[in-house]
Amino acid sequence: MINVSQIKDAHERIKPYIHCTPILKSTQLNNLLGCELFFKAENLQKVGAFKARGACNAVFSLSDESVPHGVITHSSGNHGAALAWASGLRGLPCTVVMPKNSPQAKIDAVIHYGAELVFCESNMRARELTVTNLINQSGAHLVHPYDEYEVIAGQGTAALELFTQLTYPVDVVMAPIGGGGLLSGSALVAKSDEINYLPHVIGAEPEGAKDAWQGFKSGERISQFSPETIADGLRATVGLRNFKIICNQVDDILLASEERIVEAMKLIWSRLKVVVEPSAAVPLACIMEEPEKFYGQRVAIILTGGNLDLDQLPW
Amino acid sequence: MINVSQIKDAHERIKPYIHCTPILKSTQLNNLLGCELFFKAENLQKVGAFKARGACNAVFSLSDESVPHGVITHSSGNHGAALAWASGLRGLPCTVVMPKNSPQAKIDAVIHYGAELVFCESNMRARELTVTNLINQSGAHLVHPYDEYEVIAGQGTAALELFTQLTYPVDVVMAPIGGGGLLSGSALVAKSDEINYLPHVIGAEPEGAKDAWQGFKSGERISQFSPETIADGLRATVGLRNFKIICNQVDDILLASEERIVEAMKLIWSRLKVVVEPSAAVPLACIMEEPEKFYGQRVAIILTGGNLDLDQLPW
Numbered sequence: 001m002i003n004v005s006q007i008k009d010a011h012e013r014i015k016p017y018i019h020c021t022p023i024l025k026s027t028q029l030n031n032l033l034g035c036e037l038f039f040k041a042e043n044l045q046k047v048g049a050f051k052a053r054g055a056c057n058a059v060f061s062l063s064d065e066s067v068p069h070g071v072i073t074h075s076s077g078n079h080g081a082a083l084a085w086a087s088g089l090r091g092l093p094c095t096v097v098m099p100k101n102s103p104q105a106k107i108d109a110v111i112h113y114g115a116e117l118v119f120c121e122s123n124m125r126a127r128e129l130t131v132t133n134l135i136n137q138s139g140a141h142l143v144h145p146y147d148e149y150e151v152i153a154g155q156g157t158a159a160l161e162l163f164t165q166l167t168y169p170v171d172v173v174m175a176p177i178g179g180g181g182l183l184s185g186s187a188l189v190a191k192s193d194e195i196n197y198l199p200h201v202i203g204a205e206p207e208g209a210k211d212a213w214q215g216f217k218s219g220e221r222i223s224q225f226s227p228e229t230i231a232d233g234l235r236a237t238v239g240l241r242n243f244k245i246i247c248n249q250v251d252d253i254l255l256a257s258e259e260r261i262v263e264a265m266k267l268i269w270s271r272l273k274v275v276v277e278p279s280a281a282v283p284l285a286c287i288m289e290e291p292e293k294f295y296g297q298r299v300a301i302i303l304t305g306g307n308l309d310l311d312q313l314p315w
Numbered sequence: 316m317i318n319v320s321q322i323k324d325a326h327e328r329i330k331p332y333i334h335c336t337p338i339l340k341s342t343q344l345n346n347l348l349g350c351e352l353f354f355k356a357e358n359l360q361k362v363g364a365f366k367a368r369g370a371c372n373a374v375f376s377l378s379d380e381s382v383p384h385g386v387i388t389h390s391s392g393n394h395g396a397a398l399a400w401a402s403g404l405r406g407l408p409c410t411v412v413m414p415k416n417s418p419q420a421k422i423d424a425v426i427h428y429g430a431e432l433v434f435c436e437s438n439m440r441a442r443e444l445t446v447t448n449l450i451n452q453s454g455a456h457l458v459h460p461y462d463e464y465e466v467i468a469g470q471g472t473a474a475l476e477l478f479t480q481l482t483y484p485v486d487v488v489m490a491p492i493g494g495g496g497l498l499s500g501s502a503l504v505a506k507s508d509e510i511n512y513l514p515h516v517i518g519a520e521p522e523g524a525k526d527a528w529q530g531f532k533s534g535e536r537i538s539q540f541s542p543e544t545i546a547d548g549l550r551a552t553v554g555l556r557n558f559k560i561i562c563n564q565v566d567d568i569l570l571a572s573e574e575r576i577v578e579a580m581k582l583i584w585s586r587l588k589v590v591v592e593p594s595a596a597v598p599l600a601c602i603m604e605e606p607e608k609f610y611g612q613r614v615a616i617i618l619t620g621g622n623l624d625l626d627q628l629p630w
Contacts, residue, residue, distance in 0.1 A: 022337045024359065028427065043588045044339065105585070112343065266625060270420070273358045273590045273621030306588030310581060311630065 002149045004192035007156035010057040017056050023165050026271040035294040040162045043276050043306030047081045050158050055082035057154030058143045072140035074127035077106025078305050079145035084113030097130045105307050124237045146179030147239030156185025169197045171297040174283035177203040177212040178234040180242025187249035203253040204283040206231045212238040213253045233279030256285035262314045277308040317464045319507035322471035325372040332371050336360050338480050341586040350609040355477045358591050358621030362396045365473050365619050370397035372469030373458045387455035389442035392421025393620050394460035399428030412445045420624050439552045461494030462554030471500025484512045486612040489598035492518040492527040493549040495557030502564035518568040519598040521546045527553040528568045548594030571600035577629045592623040
């Protein structure tokens with residue numbers, strides 16, 4: 001298992017390489033929704049996403065002996081770019097398997113950071129099968145995009161930083177769920193003794209990719225499904241380790257429609273003046289679906305990333 | 316006249332109301348342009364622009380006796396919203412005269428902050444005439460958008476903050492020029508004894524609104540001209556006080572084409588993950604026009620604002 005002390009270790013390990021991203025606020029947004037929102041802007045993180053944290057921690061946790069043939073992963077985009085970037089810092093070769101319907105900006109980033117790129121079909125089975133075949137050929141070390149403790153610990157450092165930046169307690173911490181790396185890491189921090197109050201931790205998922213929601217409500221993890229959502233970063237199936245932590249530590253998972261996700265995304269762009277990808281807008285979209293649940297509360301949201309094709313905006 | 320001590324006073328005065336905005340960096344952008352860029356993200360400032368600083372300082376510098384009938388201004392948008400916001404903090408009525416071709420987002424902001432809005436033609440003569448007529452009727456106090464020492468002092472606080480945030484010296488500080496409030500305030504800081512080295516200060520102007528450039532090169536201020544540029548925030552004529560300071564303290568003014576401004580704007584969105592309006596992209600556009608001038612240098616750029624219509628992007 002894993003707890004907050006590994007997340008603190010991860011933070012010490014990755015600090016020299018990552019940004020401490022700012023907290024953004026908007027009075028207009030607060031007035032509009034009737035709650036006080038704090039946005040941790042991980043879209044301003046290295047490689048434009050919180051994924052830099054987990055990949056960096058995983059890469060720098062590996063012994064030299066375990067990576068004679070470099071590292072490999074499958075990713076809808078941001079983890080791929082993050083692993084390419086982090087392995088570059090350590091001088092390791094890197095291969096990234098990506099669904100062929102990934103946004104061009106994310107494909108370009110993986111290439112830019114110098115990884116070898118292999119395309120596959122857009123489902124978990126294809127992603128995992130392609131990676132397994134490549135590992136059998138090359139002997140590369142798999143750094144899973146979320147179902148791995150070093151990755152979860154790395155992602156948890158965003159929440160760790162968030163709590164040191166907040167000047168007073170929040171009622172709720174929200175993060176989107178794709179594979180569940182960020183949400184599980186955030187929950188481990190929020191529910192630990194490090195925080196001397198007990199914020200609710202709420203996951204946010206698109207209705208078109210609600211495998212984590214279904215699993216959370218039924219107690220049974222969904223292992224295969226076909227996501228249909230604009231939130232390309234959340235099309236993954238929630239991981240085994242992540243699901244366990246989420247069931248133990250997360251208070252609820254909420255859903256948002258596609259229309260609401262686009263509306264929330266545009267609101268973030270126009271009010272916070274930052275570029276976020278659709279996945280990053282899902283927590284705000286969930287609040288917009290049921291604002292009465294959040295009236296008068298202080299809510300911290302992790303804005304997960306800002307990588308998308310500026311020529312293909314959904315409005 | 317004015318010097319850095321008024322700017323320090325202004326900073327103390329406005330600190331409770333404004334954000335200390337972050338400095339953004341992008342390794343990819345640095346590699347692309349061959350210099351090291353530091354972006355002071357004033358698009359993340361209150362009202363989405365550095366203009367909050369000058370308006371706030373002006374409003375809180377006024378005695379109760381001088382504003383029995385509130386305040387008034389003319390503005391291409393951001394100063395209007397800023398004055399509406401700042402006068403609201405002090406409970407003063409506010410009127411804003413805006414060119415009728417201002418972006419809808421800027422018009423909406425002025426209304427949102429509760430000011431009375433009056434439209435005029437899009438030239439300086441119409442702006443000034445309309446304001447004069449309204450002052451004659453109402454007795455409101457004019458807070459000029461840039462040609463006023465309290466406003467210049469307020470805008471200068473962005474550079475003051477910038478220098479405390481930089482961990483090592485920069486070779487160049489760049490800001491766009493509309494009326495010259497930000498550039499003159501920045502120059503007063505950069506060339507003061509507060510900074511124990513002597514960075515170059517460079518203004519950036521669109522080719523389609525190069526009145527400051529013409530004045531700077533000829534030594535004679537241009538008082539009337541017809542700007543044609545996408546950079547709606549820079550369509551104003553450089554002010555008298557601003558021109559004097561710029562001639563004394565600024566090292567050079569560079570120009571950028573319309574195409575380059577749009578290219579720079581898109582590059583900022585995609586690499587820095589922040590929403591900036593066209594005016595904010597002009598300094599980067601100037602570097603892209605002549606990158607050889609900046610090779611190997613450390614350059615700080617003030618990103619002035621992020622207010623624009625997301626439904627009408629120039630790409």
